Amino acid sequence: MSIDGVESPRPPSFIRDLIEADNASGRFGGKVQTRFPPEPNGYLHIGHAKSICINFGLAKEFGGKCNLRFDDTNPTKEGVEYVNSIMEDVRWLGFEWDALFYASDYFEQLYQWAVALIKEGKAYVCDLSPEQVRSTRGTPTEPGQPSPDRDRSVEENLDLFARMRAGEFPDGSRTLRSKIDMASPNFNMRDPVMYRILHSEHHRTGDAWCIFPMYDFAHGQSDSIEGITHSLCTLEFEDHRPLYDWYCDNLGIHHPQQIEFDRLNLTNAQLSKRKLLTLVQRGLVSGWDDPRLPTLSGMRRRGYTAEGIRNFCGMIGVSKTNGIIEYNLLEHAVRDDLNKHALRVMAVLDPLKVVIDNYPAGQTEQMEAVNNPEDASAGTRPVAFSQVLYIERDDFREDPPKQYYRLSPGREVRLRYGYFITCTSVVKNEQGEVIEVHCTYDPATRGGNSPDGRKVKSTIHWVSAAHAIDAEVRLYDHLFQPGVEPKEDEDFTVALNPASLTRVTAKVEPSVAGAAPLASYQFERVGYFCADRDSTPDKPVFNRTVQLKDTWAKTEKSHQQKKP
RNA sequence: UGGGAGGUCGUCUAACGGUAAGACUGCAGACUCUGGAUCUGCGUAUCGGGGUUCGAAUCCCUGCCUCCCAGCCA
Numbered sequence: 001m002s003i004d005g006v007e008s009p010r011p012p013s014f015i016r017d018l019i020e021a022d023n024a025s026g027r028f029g030g031k032v033q034t035r036f037p038p039e040p041n042g043y044l045h046i047g048h049a050k051s052i053c054i055n056f057g058l059a060k061e062f063g064g065k066c067n068l069r070f071d072d073t074n075p076t077k078e079g080v081e082y083v084n085s086i087m088e089d090v091r092w093l094g095f096e097w098d099a100l101f102y103a104s105d106y107f108e109q110l111y112q113w114a115v116a117l118i119k120e121g122k123a124y125v126c127d128l129s130p131e132q133v134r135s136t137r138g139t140p141t142e143p144g145q146p147s148p149d150r151d152r153s154v155e156e157n158l159d160l161f162a163r164m165r166a167g168e169f170p171d172g173s174r175t176l177r178s179k180i181d182m183a184s185p186n187f188n189m190r191d192p193v194m195y196r197i198l199h200s201e202h203h204r205t206g207d208a209w210c211i212f213p214m215y216d217f218a219h220g221q222s223d224s225i226e227g228i229t230h231s232l233c234t235l236e237f238e239d240h241r242p243l244y245d246w247y248c249d250n251l252g253i254h255h256p257q258q259i260e261f262d263r264l265n266l267t268n269a270q271l272s273k274r275k276l277l278t279l280v281q282r283g284l285v286s287g288w289d290d291p292r293l294p295t296l297s298g299m300r301r302r303g304y305t306a307e308g309i310r311n312f313c314g315m316i317g318v319s320k321t322n323g324i325i326e327y328n329l330l331e332h333a334v335r336d337d338l339n340k341h342a343l344r345v346m347a348v349l350d351p352l353k354v355v356i357d358n359y360p361a362g363q364t365e366q367m368e369a370v371n372n373p374e375d376a377s378a379g380t381r382p383v384a385f386s387q388v389l390y391i392e393r394d395d396f397r398e399d400p401p402k403q404y405y406r407l408s409p410g411r412e413v414r415l416r417y418g419y420f421i422t423c424t425s426v427v428k429n430e431q432g433e434v435i436e437v438h439c440t441y442d443p444a445t446r447g448g449n450s451p452d453g454r455k456v457k458s459t460i461h462w463v464s465a466a467h468a469i470d471a472e473v474r475l476y477d478h479l480f481q482p483g484v485e486p487k488e489d490e491d492f493t494v495a496l497n498p499a500s501l502t503r504v505t506a507k508v509e510p511s512v513a514g515a516a517p518l519a520s521y522q523f524e525r526v527g528y529f530c531a532d533r534d535s536t537p538d539k540p541v542f543n544r545t546v547q548l549k550d551t552w553a554k555t556e557k558s559h560q561q562k563k564p
Numbered sequence: 565u566g567g568g569a570g571g572u573c574g575u576c577u578a579a580c581g582g583u584a585a586g587a588c589u590g591c592a593g594a595c596u597c598u599g600g601a602u603c604u605g606c607g608u609a610u611c612g613g614g615g616u617u618c619g620a621a622u623c624c625c626u627g628c629c630u631c632c633c634a635g636c637c638a
Contacts, residue, residue: 196636
């Protein structure tokens with residue numbers, strides 16, 4: 001987003017307009033304070049990245065601050081593993097919070113505020129069961145029925161609420177509710193629950209509390225305490241804004257402006273925290289950081305870069321429209337970043353043996369290869385060349401189709417940084433499959449140059465059989481089969497793609513032997529890959545991050561479609 | 565049949581009463597020691613119907629469609 005260190009103007013957004021209007025009117029004294037408020041009940045995913053970029057980005061843009069606040073009001077679902085992963089992911093994405101808070105830091109203050117509302121007759125302890133509350137809430141067209149406890153005395157409410165806190169009552173037996181309007185067309189205003197009883201160990205407060213505030217009774221006040229000016233959240237909270245406002249107003253505390261924006265949806269990606277948790281818990285993926293998952297930890301392990309993801313978040317913009325972003329935009333952003341930074345290397349994923357008959361057996365030459373044509377400072381490296389090589393099986397066709405430029409009988413191609421070679425014959429197995437290709441080379445073309453100026457239609461990659469090392473390469477495809485929609489009574493996992501992970505043994509340049517986990521490479525003409533955390537010097541493991549654009553694959557496919 | 569929020573190229577986003585723009589995708593081409601990258605060109609959109617206006621994606625009316633809401637989840 002920046003050129004020569006100068007921030008280019010960010011694309012306009014309605015949130016920026018609102019902030020500018022507030023600054024112009026002096027509403028918050030020109031201050032901008034935001035926060036990223038995850039619930040620590042799962043790992044962060046690409047949808048959270050959008051929120052992080054918006055919250056931290058806007059704060060930075062306006063010279064404000066952005067906090068990280070854990071919305072940890074439900075001990076039954078939250079835990080430190082999630083807290084830790086979230087902090088790691090936010091930092092990895094490239095952001096550092098100005099202050100770190102937990103909603104649980106405010107439990108005592110929240111309790112006092114609840115007491116204050118009780119004293120004003122604006123809250124009461126309700127003895128209804130969850131089922132009774134549901135059945136008396138009414139419908140969209142009918143008002144709810146008031147709780148029989150709605151008019152309890154302040155003294156009794158105070159006493160009961162204190163005893164709720166003291167642990168005298170079992171889970172679900174009572175709640176503290178706000179007394180607002182059982183006839184409101186907005187369900188959130190029909191005497192919403194403020195506190196419920198949960199005898200559950202909280203990851204921070206332990207057993208100090210057995211009553212916990214609901215989201216609505218915690219979020220706005222947490223924002224208020226922190227001096228948040230603009231409380232950004234997703235569209236599904238629009239209906240909650242009246243309640244957010246009600247609590248701030250009735251408590252008489254600093255009142256931030258809640259602003260809702262559209263949640264990120266991505267084609268072919270599962271961004272439901274519940275479903276991600278299911279996949280992890282059922283062992284259908286290798287963990288929260290499975291490279292097929294759209295979690296930040298999974299994408300990181302897969303090789304997606306923080307800058308690529310940040311750029312993506314900038315490209316998709318922000319609005320209030322419910323839409324779905326095409327996955328290829330994300331891939332574009334990742335490729336774009338990797339293209340600038342990833343070192344090039346040669347690797348053959350589906351090896352086909354090539355013997356150069358006129359090349360001296362036993363001879364080895366060191367060819368000079370460019371590490372990154374986009375970055376001269378990346379330098380060059382030597383690559384061993386010898387008589388027996390491997391090339392990509394797909395780079396040879398005995399009977400080349402139209403517009404196929406690569407190796408085939410009688411045709412000459414360039415071996416990248418190597419020599420021009422011409423195919424002279426093939427060796428087949430009993431099944432008639434080509435298992436070996438014989439060629440001759442032109443010694444004058446060393447390094448891949450053409451002194452006489454003759455052209456070849458194609459340049460292909462290769463590795464020397466004697467020098468290449470084996471590496472496990474994990475190829476990923478969509479976790480869910482595109483277009484497969486589970487029926488209503490079916491589990492969402494029926495759409496799982498059985499071919500989402502393929503492992504192959506590739507022949508790779510020895511230069512990548514000790515690649516550190518997360519180190520990204522471009523396997524020339526194939527794609528971007530990064531070393532997995534399972535990788536060892538003895539047995540390197542690479543994840544395919546994303547394929548390179550493949551024009552030939554596209555034209556071949558269209559050829560096949562034209563003549564079925 | 566209640567309330568809330570939205571409908572602009574295939575997708576996402578802009579245009580703030582004054583020539584509907586950009587990105588991704590798609591197609592065509594140039595260039596290339598990666599069929600990569602880069603570059604060029606092409607294509608497709610204001611949900612419908614009324615109105616106000618010299619002029620409407622934008623303002624008004626009306627219809628249609630989509631999403632969210634009846635957790636002691638967030």
